[in-house]
Structures are given as structure tokens and as C-alpha cells.
């Protein structure tokens with residue numbers, strides 16, 4: 001996938017995040033991209049425990065065989081947490097693209113009880129596994145755009 005394609009999919013994931021926020025959920029979004037660059041699934045955050053990326057990986061694993069998912073990419077606005085990164089590993093999704101770092105999210109959410117952000121990079125989680133999943137992120141040129149929906153959101 002080219003960098004421009006990654007940026008386009010990050011914007012699609014951002015639209016999903018904004019839609020989730022508009023419906024009372026947390027502003028996170030993820031999309032599943034197939035080997036032909038088509039978006040196959042979209043998923044917004046549901047709540048504290050049901051993150052966009054975990055839900056997407058579980059839905060993807062229910063809909064497609066693991067061999068196919070190995071050719072797919074999970075694209076998420078924020079870097080997936082340890083739970084979500086673990087789920088994408090077990091779902092056998094072959095690539096990860098994320099917009100901004102989990103440390104950036106931690107600065108935005110602080111210790112908010114609905115999202116006490118962890119600080120464990122997806123690359124560290126995946127580095128402890130047995131398969132080589134490509135990780136692309138962060139994308140500084142789009143960070144302001146992706147982060148803007150979080151500004152103010154966590155000061156409730």
C-alpha cells in the first residue's frame with residue numbers, strides 16, 4: 001500500500017471515529033482494507049472495553065479466512081492498545097497502519113476513567129509474537145486532523 005493510500009484510509013477511519021463520537025461513543029475508528037485497496041469493513045468504538053480495533057478484528061475473523069486476512073490491513077486513527085494489537089495478531093491480519101501514537105493519546109485522555117490509556121507500543125506487542133506483521137505509523141502530516149476530535153472530548 002502506498003503512503004497516499006494509507007493517508008486516504010486514515011481519513012476514512014477518522015470519519016468512522018467522528019461518527020462514533022456523534023453517537024455517544026469514544027472517538028476511535030478503524031477500517032479493514034483488502035489486498036485490492038478496497039475498504040471491506042468499518043468499525044467505531046463501542047465503549048471502554050469494546051474498542052474499534054478489537055471489534056473490527058473479531059468481525060473480520062468471523063467473516064474471512066485467516067489466509068485472506070493475512071493479505072489485509074487494519075487501519076486505525078490511534079495506535080491500537082495491547083488488547084487490540086493482540087486481537088489483530090490472533091486474527092492473523094497481516095498489516096497495521098495507525099495515525100498517531102498511543103503516548104499522544106495518553107496525553108489527551110490522561111487518566112480518564114473511561115479511557116485510562118496504556119503506554120505500550122504496538123511494535124513491542126507484535127515484536128513478542130511469532131509472525132512478522134508490518135506496522136506503519138505514526139503519520140505526522142495528518143496527526144492534527146486525527147487528534148482534533150479528541151481535543152476537548154476527554155475533559156468531561
Ligand SMILES: Nc1ccnc(=O)[nH]1
Pocket residue numbers: 026028029044045046050051052053078079080081115
Ligand atoms: N485505540 C483505541 C483506544 C480506545 N478505544 C478504542 O476504541 N480504540
